[in-house]
Amino acid sequence: xxxxxxxxxxxxxxxxxxxxxxxxxxxxxxxxxxxxxxxxxxxxxxxxxxxxxxxxxxxxxxxxxxxxxxxxxxxxxxxxxxxxxxxxxxxxxxxxxxxxxxxxxxxxxxxxxxxxxxxxxxxxxxxxxxxxxxxxxxxxxxxxxxxxxxxxxxxxxxxxxxxxxxxxxxxxxxxxxxxxxxxxxxxxxxxxxxxxxxxxxxxxxxxxxxxxxxxxxxxxxxxxxxxxxxxxxxxxxxxxxxxxxxxxxxxxx
Numbered sequence: 001x002x003x004x005x006x007x008x009x010x011x012x013x014x015x016x017x018x019x020x021x022x023x024x025x026x027x028x029x030x031x032x033x034x035x036x037x038x039x040x041x042x043x044x045x046x047x048x049x050x051x052x053x054x055x056x057x058x059x060x061x062x063x064x065x066x067x068x069x070x071x072x073x074x075x076x077x078x079x080x081x082x083x084x085x086x087x088x089x090x091x092x093x094x095x096x097x098x099x100x101x102x103x104x105x106x107x108x109x110x111x112x113x114x115x116x117x118x119x120x121x122x123x124x125x126x127x128x129x130x131x132x133x134x135x136x137x138x139x140x141x142x143x144x145x146x147x148x149x150x151x152x153x154x155x156x157x158x159x160x161x162x163x164x165x166x167x168x169x170x171x172x173x174x175x176x177x178x179x180x181x182x183x184x185x186x187x188x189x190x191x192x193x194x195x196x197x198x199x200x201x202x203x204x205x206x207x208x209x210x211x212x213x214x215x216x217x218x219x220x221x222x223x224x225x226x227x228x229x230x231x232x233x234x235x236x237x238x239x240x241x242x243x244x245x246x247x248x249x250x251x252x253x
Contacts, residue, residue, distance in 0.1 A: 004030075004086075005028075005029045005030065005090045005091070005233070006029070006030045006031070006032060006055075006080070006084055006086070006088070006089045006090055006091070007021075007024050007029050007030070007031050007032070007089065007090065007091035007092075007093060007233060008031075008032045008033075008034075008076070008089045008091070008092050008093065008130075009021055009024075009031060009032070009033045009034070009093040009095055010033075010034045010061060010063050010093065010094055010095050010096035010126070011033075011034060011035070011036070011063065011095045011096030011097065012031065012032075012033025012034060012035070012042075012045065012058075012093075012095065013033055013034075013035040013038060013041045013042035013044075013045045013058065014035075014038065014041055014193075014194065015193040015194055015222065016095060016143070016188065016191060016193060016222055016225050016226065017033065017093075017095045017096070018045055018222070019222035019223060019225060019226035020093060020095065020225070020226045020229040020230065021033055021045060021049060021056075021226075022048075022049075022052070022226060023226035023227045023229065023230035024054075024091075024226075024229070024230045024233060025049045025052040025053070025054045025056075026052070026230070027230050027233070027234065028053070028054060029054065029090075029091070029230070029233060030054045030055040030056065030084060031049055031054060031055075031056045031057075032056070032057045032058075032059065032076065032079065032080070032089065033045060033046070033056070033057075033058050033059075034058070034059050034060065034061035034063070034072075034096065035058060035059075035060060035061070036060070036061070036062055036063070036096070037060075039058070039060070042058035043058060045058065046058050055083060055084055057079045057083050057084075059072065059075055059076060059079060061096070063096035063097070063118050063122045063123075063126065064114065064117035064118035064121070064122045065117075065122075066117070066121060066122060066125045066126075069125060069126055069129045070129065072126075073129050073130065073133065076089075076130075076133065077133065080133075087133070088133060088134065088135040089130070089133055089134055089135065089138070090134070090135050090137075090138045090139070090233070091138060091139045091140075091141070091233045092127065092130060092134055092138070092139075092140045092141070093140075093141045093143070093229055094123045094126070094127065094140070094141070094142045094143060094165075095143045096118060096122075097118055097119050097143070098114075098118065099155075099158060099199070100114075100115055100155070100157055100158050101154045101155065101199070102154060102157070103153065103154055103156075104156040104157075107156065107157050111157065112157050115157045115158055115161050116157075116161055119158065119161035119162065119164075119165065120161045120164045120165060120168070123142060123165060123168070124168060127140060127172070131176075134181060136179045136180050136181065137179075137180040137181065138180075138181050139181065139182050139183070139184070139232060139233055139237075140169075140172060140176070140181060140182070140183040140184075141183075141184055141185075141186055141229055141232050141233075142165050142166075142168070142169045142172075142183070142184075142185050142186075143165075143185075143186055143187075143188070144162040144163075144165050144166050144185045144186070144187040144244065145158070145159065145162045145187055145188060145189075146187055146188065146189040146190070146246055146248045146251050146252070147159035147162060148162040148163040148165075148166055148187060149187070149246065149252075150251065150252040162187070165185065166185050166187075166244055169183050169184065169185045169242065169244075170183075170242050173241050173242035174242070177241070182237075182238070182240065182241040182242075183241065183242060184232055184240055184241065184242070184243050184244075184245065185243070185244040185245065186225065186228055186229055186232070186245050186247060187244055187245065187246040187247065187248070188220060188224075188225050188246075188247050188248065189210075189214065189219075189220050189246070189247065189248025189249060189251040190206075190210040190214075190219050190220060190248070190251065191219065191220040191221065191222060191224070191225060192207065192219050192220065192221050192222075193222055200219050200220075201219075207219050210251070213251055213252050214248065214249045214250055214251045215249060215250025215251075215253055216249035216250055217249075218249065220247070220248065220249055224247055224249070225247055228245060228247050232245075
């Protein structure tokens with residue numbers, strides 16, 4: 001068990017982030033999760049994690065507002081000191097995000113900027129500002145998407161931002177290697193959550209389409225992803241670095 005290890009998960013109060021937190025707790029890893037505006041959900045998640053036997057905390061973060069990051073890092077350091085008795089985290093999971101279903105021709109500059117700010121610029125600068133908080137020998141896991149490998153109509157901005165994250169992750173791995181920090185990408189396929197208004201979970205046609213192009217014959221569920229992120233935070237995964245792990249059940253192969 002890793003009772004003194006701490007993971008920070010952005011967007012950890014719901015969807016895939018929540019499942020990641022649950023799986024990390026099962027491995028005895030303490031969790032700090034961020035939420036954007038649903039404080040009650042985040043606090044319920046903290047209570048659930050503590051019930052599972054680990055320490056947990058929740059902090060508010062707008063993952064696309066770079067100017068707020070200095071304040072967030074200061075809050076994080078205070079929380080780490082007060083609740084965990086340390087100044088460092090071991091694992092950073094850049095998970096926060098949202099979907100955009102608009103054709104390339106119809107995507108507005110504002111929509112594009114929102115996608116880039118949260119899925120790329122925010123990840124770049126939040127990780128940069130957390131470099132002195134992440135322990136040497138730690139891990140960074142950036143969440144991408146199957147849409148960085150295959151193309152589906154209506155996801156150009158989102159898919160392009162995830163492609164940028166995958167390239168950035170390799171550069172992070174190269175530059176942070178001297179500190180023993182491994183950086184990897186987990187790229188989920190279509191998952192049935194409340195993401196994008198529950199598009200895969202609640203729309204039978206979308207779910208059927210996803211199942212039809214997936215080798216294992218169904219859409220994904222959160223439990224298909226959380227365990228992979230938790231595994232990457234274990235000693236068993238210590239030699240995996242600068243890799244893209246797609247977890248899509250074999251979508252569009």
